[in-house]
Amino acid sequence: MTITQTARPFVLCEAEVVLAQRLSPSFVRVHLAAPELAEFGTVGPSYDQRIKLVFPHEGGPLPVLGEGQDWYAEWLALPEAERGHMRTYTVRDVLGSGPDTRVVVDLVTHGTDGHGEAGPGSRWAASATVGSRVLLLGPRKGVVYGGIEFAAPEDSELLLVGDETAVPAIAAVLAQLPVDAAGAAFLEVPLGMDVQSLVHPPRVEVTWLPREGRPVGSLLHEAVLGHLGAGAAPVEVPEAEVEVGLWETPTYSSSGDSLDEHTTSVGHDLADLYAWIAGESRVVTGLRRALVRDLGLDRRQVAFMGYWREGVSMGA
Template sequence: MTADALAFRFFSLHVVRTKALGPSLVRVTFAGDDLAHFHSDGLDQSLSLFLPAPGRTEPGVPVEAGENWYQAWREQPDETRAVMRSYTLRALRREPDEIDIDFVLHGVEPGAAVPAGPASRWAADAKAGDRVQLIGPAVADNRAIRFRPAEDTDLVLMWGDETALPALLACLEALPAGTPVRAWLEVEDARNIQDVETEADASVTWLVRDASDAEGSPMALGPIKTAELPAAERPYVWIAGESSRVKELRRHFVGERGIDRRQVTFVGYWRRGLTEEQLREQEE
């Protein structure tokens, strides 16, 4: 087994509780004996979550296949294969061992124009005892953590949509006291706005999208283009969310703001019009 593979492992978990954070956001808290071996610095830690196939109570994941689990998972019948989705860790706690994962709910409201996908349906109905599998870190510092400002960073710039809120807020909470930060967070409903707790010197701007907004630039592009940013010699940028919007913001920070591209972390968590399965097929 490779060193990289040893950094990650399967965890068998169950739901402890859920908490609505807004009309389209829900926090699910998981526990399980395996979490004693779960180690992460938090921040924007990426995870792979396996949910039971519709109509099933257990996620069908071929854990016994070891490093060949992915191929074995792909070869399972559609009706039993677990639903795999990518998420970021919101929080890790000890005594007792628990993790939080925040879900964005799409299409679960009555009369939704686009029906909910399997992950949204699962999260909307999740209850204590529901079982999942997860691939997560066995070592605290691992390649699935991308938020890595240099020690001498003198300004942190951040943008994220709903899918990036857990990571962005976790990063803000972890920044050292006094760190200058400008952050823009996009949500589709003002009721999804959350309290921000940080010791950093953070200016946080919440942007509520128009319900008709389906295409085009991020709302933040206008405010960011016109923003007067604090003087900085070593700025660091973290942007995450819908892929095309992330790319447009990256072009702004590198091309128009002149920030070294090596100091810009950009992550496309999803792509408009494509399911995660379709994205995965394009990448293979």
């Protein structure tokens, strides 16, 4: 399928895997190529730029979309068997230029080793080879597209926190920070073998937390609270209070919290802190409560994002 890009303020195209690498037991990296990706790009740094990938139903073709602006309505109107599965991923890197542009995406292969649940995204990743195809929706050069949440004020003390799904975003942010940036990053991954070598400014300390079979998020809370000098037991979040699509940033609140909500810090000097936290929704909710409710971090200094939810498929 070829999609003409002329009218659209974004890039939507069928992309082909030109390189598939098993990085470690939990990660596969794909390099995606398509002539239309010559127009792929952000206005300014891409940081945690998100994109949509549509995977085909197992063994089936990719959905065929027209050239209109309202691709989403068109996609939703397709019969379920032809629609495929849309999921959100992060631009880990962009290589090359022009028709040789490659969009690099790191996908977690959860549930494909017999442990936990798999999904269309993780299954596609685990079996991706040169020639595998997906639909890719992302930013077009020179057009403001959105989908970048990292927005640290200059000179802030950074706190980047995530599980494996946020490793690509944190890695991309770290690689694009100014050399004098300072702070800490905590990355929880399933296994010690999933630890990667990352490019980062020397004053940002990177700590990997391999779970090795422990529940997701179980190492993050202690590590983050310890870093802030506020040792505390994990905040238990009842199932009914977990918001699947938790999204709390300085400009948007999925829970409807007032964006002007401001509490006073209780005994911890958090005035210069900027926190970017993403991962499993219950884990991120617990961290949000600890940082905003208990420690009084100003919610204008945080981005808390539920990237996935245990037991829930993120199908659109």
